[in-house]
Amino acid sequence: MNVTIIDVAKKAGVSPSTVSRVISGSTRISAATTEKVKAVMEELGYHPNLMAKNLVSRTTMTIGLLLPRNADEAFLDLFFSEVTRGILSQATRAGYDLLLKTGKSEQEELEAVTRLAKGRRVDGIILLQSRRDDTVIRYLLQEKFPFVLIGRDPERPDILSVDNDNVQGAYDVTRHLLELGHRRIGYAGGPLELVVSSDRYEGYRRALAESGIEPDPRWVFGADLIRQDSTAAVRALMEQPERPTALVVMDDLLAFSLLGSLSELGWSVPGDMAVFGFNDNPMSPVSTPPVSSVDIGVYQLGLQAAGLLLKSIKNEEIAERRVIVPHRLLPRESSQPPGS
């Protein structure tokens, strides 16, 4: 025999519409009533047909996370595990599930998001990066579909976003290296069309400019180059007559590649080259040498993004549309004064 919403209402001594509101997670029902109705649902073994409910209430109790990598690579980068951990924690607390979607190009990301939004698969979406003039963001705004960006869209400062102050972060790292006595400081990161890359590059440039240093363009090289052939990139860098003595590296994973290539070519870190990374990978404190990094609070980025998205989905009031998670420099053995 099938248990219906009517049976639950009778047994709990409330109206069927109250039961329905409890099921849809309405905040207008008291905690005591919610408890009682849930206990009766449990007792009678009543499970709402969520699919049918979704057609009525248009909620899926699910949030989507778009991973901007192909599926194979996404969770190799521990940033994704950690941000997922934060999102999952907040979502679960609110009774929401998490749907993972991957896209390895802007076009694939747009297709994935279109399917999620048009197909009503999720109530809202979290994006993990933005490009200049991002078509995914443009689409979501046009559809008025709830989303939160972990990052920043320079052209649309009013969208919901959770971010670090990446300009300040790279500025702080570069200042730290200047204070250690470095003058020739390079930057490895990019591509610059990603906002986080250009923000960090800007912080680096600004700190040097304040010290009257114009960075040699040959000291600045892209992540793609390192990923393709890290050793060739390092060789080109170290063959310059005026080679840098320190590098600001936009991600610890890139720093690990550079460390490997420097060592392979017979250069020592930090003696010949100080290295300061970003994102505080769990491997950074235990690598050889331990890599200096910036803790950007990845778990907090995920937690806050999910919190903001849930408020947006539920039409709750949002005081701060842009949340900044603080960063923290963690100098380790890889960054010492020049010639250490």
Added chain:
Amino acid sequence: MNVTIIDVAKKAGVSPSTVSRVISGSTRISAATTEKVKAVMEELGYHPNLMAKNLVSRTTMTIGLLLPRNADEAFLDLFFSEVTRGILSQATRAGYDLLLKTGKSEQEELEAVTRLAKGRRVDGIILLQSRRDDTVIRYLLQEKFPFVLIGRDPERPDILSVDNDNVQGAYDVTRHLLELGHRRIGYAGGPLELVVSSDRYEGYRRALAESGIEPDPRWVFGADLIRQDSTAAVRALMEQPERPTALVVMDDLLAFSLLGSLSELGWSVPGDMAVFGFNDNPMSPVSTPPVSSVDIGVYQLGLQAAGLLLKSIKNEEIAERRVIVPHRLLPRESSQPPGS
């Protein structure tokens, strides 16, 4: 103007039911036709209303993954990131999304799975562990809901499962330690109600028995004890007159705790205690000392489990209902002959 399935069919020169089959991912439509229909859908901007489609076809194009931890902890263990990576890779290739669910007790897991299955939120579920007489598995069998277990259910050898040979794995590790000259070998793991724990314990016990060694029960201690107070557990172990010289540890994360406590109490690894872990955590090769471990092919476990589940969902023929992913011993500095 809304584009309908009829418009797509006309433009592609096929029947509406063919378009419908392409949308539902039927294998009965040729690749050429599928390509053509998809191109037309793209061109006309047609997006099937997935929710409505789901009500008809009863498919969600989504698989569920049950994480047996609370949401906060799940992705701290890199096993989960790596298994998720394998699952996501296979699912994405087949056009499926991945829904994450967490449960931190058998009761919570059962509730989560009940919601997924009864609510028709997913087409099938992957479980990451099993208990003796597991109620979650009993429920899924009773509902005839597609699922794959990463692990093994001793009472139901015929369910779809992907696993390592954990008895053999722990047997191999214990033999390796015996061959290094150890005789007093302890085991840290558990709880034994988890099948993976009892399997590894069984392999350990069997290898010792073959060498005529009866393990002292005081050499065997549980993961819970280590998690609560690793130092107290190690102190109790090392105060025994006949203390072990080597430990088989059922997970590298536990091995890291034990290493920390041994060092804190002034004991050296591998000199005073050889340690051999499991699951080859990415930190294991770079920890101090590098921890010997067993590579259990976590990515493959995820990949194969998703493959098996998709076959089950699509009612395709399944040759092997139980897939064994091979393991590989990785001896490192933490396991040396006694007194090294």
